[in-house]
Amino acid sequence: MNTPATKLLLGLCLAFSFFATAQNNSNALSYTSRLDNHKILLSAVNATELGTLLQKSGPFTIFAPSDAAFEKFSNNKIDELIKAEDKRALKSLLSYHIVAGQLTASRMLRAIGNGNGTARFTTVQGKKLTAHLDGYDIVLTDPVGNTARITAADLNLENEGVVHEIDSVILPAQM
Secondary structure (H helix, E strand, O other): OOOHHHHHHHHHHHHHHHHHHHHHOOOOOHHHHHHHHOHHHHHHHHHHOOOOOOOOOOOEEEEEEOHHHHHHHHHHHHHHHHHOOOOHHHHHHHHOOEEEOOOOHHHHHHHHHHOOOEEEEEEOOOOEEEEEEEOOEEEEEOOOOOEEEEEEEEEEOOOOOEEEEEOOOOOOOOO
């Protein structure tokens, strides 16, 4: 069944399995060499305990905030979310960084061109991200108006998914 709830579960599981596997097995994915920039994201993923639910599915696109992006967002806020007993807000935040399908930079650029300068992508959470170009950079805008610039694109996953490192945390709603 291809319902939004199924897509959310698959997306979360894939993303969390990817990061958990990458952290525990340095040969698991070609992306692991870049994980030094994503320690906070790995901590958040591990705190949700969703990493082992599904090892192989997808493809999915993950917009991965760097540690600097989380620090800019708020060290205290992300620490609160990670340490909170109720992980719903943390799961919501993480799932907002996942889009179903293999959304490479070239596909995003094509969609932006076809959309007269903007393209909208639906996260597995069901919320929209808007993409546009700023010079040569793809910039994502969330519903709150926060923007994130893709700083490293098309980092491939072994399940044909793709990761794009971003410089800011994007939000499904005001946090």
